[in-house]
Amino acid sequence: DDPGMYSSQNEQDTRMVARAAMLPVLEPSDSAEAKEFTKYAFDLSEKYDTPVIVRSTTRLSHSQGLVELEERTEPFDIPYERDMAKYVMMPGNAIKRHVVVEARLKQMAEDACGFPVNKVEYNDCSVGFITSGIAYQYVKEAMPEASVLKLGIVNPLPRRLIEEFAAKVEKLYIFEELEPVIEEQVKSWGIAKAVGKELFTVQGEYSANMIREKILGQTLDVAAAAQVPARPPILCPGCPHRSVFSVLNKLKIHATGDIGCYTLGAVAPLGVIDTTICMGASISTLHGMEKAKGRDFIRNWVAVIGDSTFMHTGINSLMNMVYNQANGTVVILDNSTTGMTGHQDHAATGKTLKGQVVPAINIFGLCKSLGIENVYEVNAFDLPGLEETFKRETAKDGVSVIIAKSPCALLKGVKFPDKCRPLSEKCKKCGACLRPGCPALTKNEDGTISIDETMCNGCGLCKQLCKFDAIETVKAGE
Structure with a gap:
C-alpha cells in the first residue's frame, strides 16, 4: 500500500480488500519481520488452507535493517488430489465453500490471540496504543514509555487480546495508517474509550511528529529547508517518448494516456496526455470516447501506451476496438523494456525475467493478426516521419496503429556514441x-x-x- 501516494493513484488499504475476501493479513513493521512474517504466512496458509496477504507499505518497502537468516527448509511435495467441491466453483459448489470460508476465518480469529506475530509491551499504562506495521516504529520513537499492543495479524483481529489490553490502559489510541480498519472493529466491540481517526488523519503517511503534535501538544521547531532548485518530474535526456510527444504537441493532438514513464507527457512543457486511469485504459478510453462523442471528436486524439503495458493489458482493448468497428489511432511507445519499474523484460523483448532467451512476440505482427490493416513502425526520433504518419493516420477512418520504436535511454547494453x-x-x-x-x-x-x-x-x-x-x-x- 502507498500512504501518501508517492507513486500511486489512490491510497488503497489492502486490509479492506482482505476483509471482503475473508483472507488473513500479516503486517510487518521492519525488514526482519518482513522476512519472518513471509515465512509464517506459508505456515498459516498450509495450516488453514487459505491464501495469506503480507501487507507492506511504501515506507517499510524502502527501509533497510538487519535480517537473520536460518537454515533453509526444503519444501515438501503435497500430492495432487482431485477435489471438485473445492476447485470447481460452479454455484452448487461455491455456496458450500462459502460456509467453509466463514468457518475458517472464525477459527483463525479464535486462534489469532496466540499467534507469535502479535506483541504486547506494558509500560506506563496511563497511555496505550494499538498499532501495526510501520506505524509501530513511530509510536516507539515519539512515546517510548507508552504501553503498546503491536498487531502482527490485522485480519482477523485477535479480539480477546485487544480487550485485555484495552482494560489495562487508561487512554487508548489506535494508530493506523489509512482506513480505520482496526478502530471500527474495536469500537464495535464496545471499547468506547478508543480514539483513532477523530485525532489522526485518514489521508497521507503517518510520522512520529504526528503523535508529538496531536497527543503531546508539542510545537515542532523545524529548521528551514535548504533552498534548492525545484526538480519537477521529467523524462530522462534522450528519452524517445519526448520526441513523440513533441510532435503530438506541435500538431495539437490530445492523447489518452496509460501507466508508465510516458505519463509525464501530461505535464509541461509537453502537455499532451489528458487522461490516465490504469494499465491498458488508454486504448479503451479512446474507444469509449469515440463511441460516446463520435468520430469527428477524436480526429485530433490518439491513445498512447508503452510496449510492456500493451503486452500486459492493451491487447484486449485493441482487439475490442477492431471487433466493435471503432475509429481511432493507437500509438505504441516501444522502448524495448519496462522502463518505469526497473527494466524488467516482457513477452516482446525476447527474454524472460531470468534472462533466458525465448521467442519474442512481434508487436507489429500481433496487431496485423487482429485484422488491422494500417500498422506502421516509425523511428521515435524521426520527427518528419512521425509528423507525416500522425497526420495521415488520424485523418483515416478505422483502427490504425503506429509503433514508435527506439530503446530506452537507460537500457543496459545500448550504446550512445x-x-x-x-x-x-x-x-x-x-x-x-x-x-x-x-x-x-x-x-x-x-x-x-x-x-x-x-x-x-x-x-x-x-x-x-x-x-x-x-x-x-x-x-x-x-
Whole structure:
C-alpha cells in the first residue's frame, strides 16, 4: 500500500480488500519481520488452507535493517488430489465453500490471540496504543514509555487480546495508517474509550511528529529547508517518448494516456496526455470516447501506451476496438523494456525475467493478426516521419496503429556514441530546442544554450528542432 501516494493513484488499504475476501493479513513493521512474517504466512496458509496477504507499505518497502537468516527448509511435495467441491466453483459448489470460508476465518480469529506475530509491551499504562506495521516504529520513537499492543495479524483481529489490553490502559489510541480498519472493529466491540481517526488523519503517511503534535501538544521547531532548485518530474535526456510527444504537441493532438514513464507527457512543457486511469485504459478510453462523442471528436486524439503495458493489458482493448468497428489511432511507445519499474523484460523483448532467451512476440505482427490493416513502425526520433504518419493516420477512418520504436535511454547494453554540441555563433536564441524540456539543455544569460555532455546521449531531438544548424553532433569525447 502507498500512504501518501508517492507513486500511486489512490491510497488503497489492502486490509479492506482482505476483509471482503475473508483472507488473513500479516503486517510487518521492519525488514526482519518482513522476512519472518513471509515465512509464517506459508505456515498459516498450509495450516488453514487459505491464501495469506503480507501487507507492506511504501515506507517499510524502502527501509533497510538487519535480517537473520536460518537454515533453509526444503519444501515438501503435497500430492495432487482431485477435489471438485473445492476447485470447481460452479454455484452448487461455491455456496458450500462459502460456509467453509466463514468457518475458517472464525477459527483463525479464535486462534489469532496466540499467534507469535502479535506483541504486547506494558509500560506506563496511563497511555496505550494499538498499532501495526510501520506505524509501530513511530509510536516507539515519539512515546517510548507508552504501553503498546503491536498487531502482527490485522485480519482477523485477535479480539480477546485487544480487550485485555484495552482494560489495562487508561487512554487508548489506535494508530493506523489509512482506513480505520482496526478502530471500527474495536469500537464495535464496545471499547468506547478508543480514539483513532477523530485525532489522526485518514489521508497521507503517518510520522512520529504526528503523535508529538496531536497527543503531546508539542510545537515542532523545524529548521528551514535548504533552498534548492525545484526538480519537477521529467523524462530522462534522450528519452524517445519526448520526441513523440513533441510532435503530438506541435500538431495539437490530445492523447489518452496509460501507466508508465510516458505519463509525464501530461505535464509541461509537453502537455499532451489528458487522461490516465490504469494499465491498458488508454486504448479503451479512446474507444469509449469515440463511441460516446463520435468520430469527428477524436480526429485530433490518439491513445498512447508503452510496449510492456500493451503486452500486459492493451491487447484486449485493441482487439475490442477492431471487433466493435471503432475509429481511432493507437500509438505504441516501444522502448524495448519496462522502463518505469526497473527494466524488467516482457513477452516482446525476447527474454524472460531470468534472462533466458525465448521467442519474442512481434508487436507489429500481433496487431496485423487482429485484422488491422494500417500498422506502421516509425523511428521515435524521426520527427518528419512521425509528423507525416500522425497526420495521415488520424485523418483515416478505422483502427490504425503506429509503433514508435527506439530503446530506452537507460537500457543496459545500448550504446550512445554521439553527443550534441551547441554552436553559439549560429544560435538565433529562438528557444525551439528548449521546448521539449530535455534536462540536458539549459538557457544561458545571453539567450544561447548549453548542453550538458554528461547528460546528453546524442538522441538528436534538439538538433532536428533547430532550423539554423546551431547544434552539431560529435563523437563522445571529442
